[in-house]
Amino acid sequence: MKNSDSTEEQKVNKSNDATEGQLKIRALNDELRVNGRGGQILLTLGVDGLGHDRKRHVMDAVRSYNSFSEDNDPYGEHDFGEVEIDTNSVMFKIDYYDLSGRFRSPNPADPASTMRIMTIMLSNDY
Known part of the structure; x- marks a missing residue:
């Protein structure tokens, strides 16, 4: 018998339960993270001091990151991640x-009223 509360089903259900605003925020965040558009990076x-090649690896890892889960992305906005x-x-x-x-944006789903800033840091910078 299959457990209906499996982790994969929870992820699918969470995605299906996302509001229109959450989906818009997620898309805007992904645009910044993946393509570097729609905000500042x-x-x-600590990251800047890693040297050119390692910074390139960091940026490539952030762009390709897709391990979002309920633990690290509880609101489904793709606004946080961690890579090695x-x-x-x-x-x-x-x-x-x-x-x-x-101040905080009055509406993060509205790019006309929101400045997005993605900070990339070493965990020990935090």
Whole structure:
């Protein structure tokens, strides 16, 4: 007998339960993460100090990241992830600001009122 609460089914159900706003936020976040469009990408000093080749590996890993789960992406927005590069644990986090950059965005699903910033950091930078 198959367990109806399997992890895969929960992921599918969670995706199916996403609101239109969540789906829009996810698409905008993926556009920034994968294509570098629709926001700014900031590297911490730790990541910047890795050297050209390792930074390229970090960026490639962040772009291709697809291990989103309920544990690391509870709202289904694809706004956080963690990858291993050599011996370094690297995290990315996407935050939503108003256009002044001083306050939270009033509507992260609206690119006209939201400035997205993806910070890429070594886990020990956090």
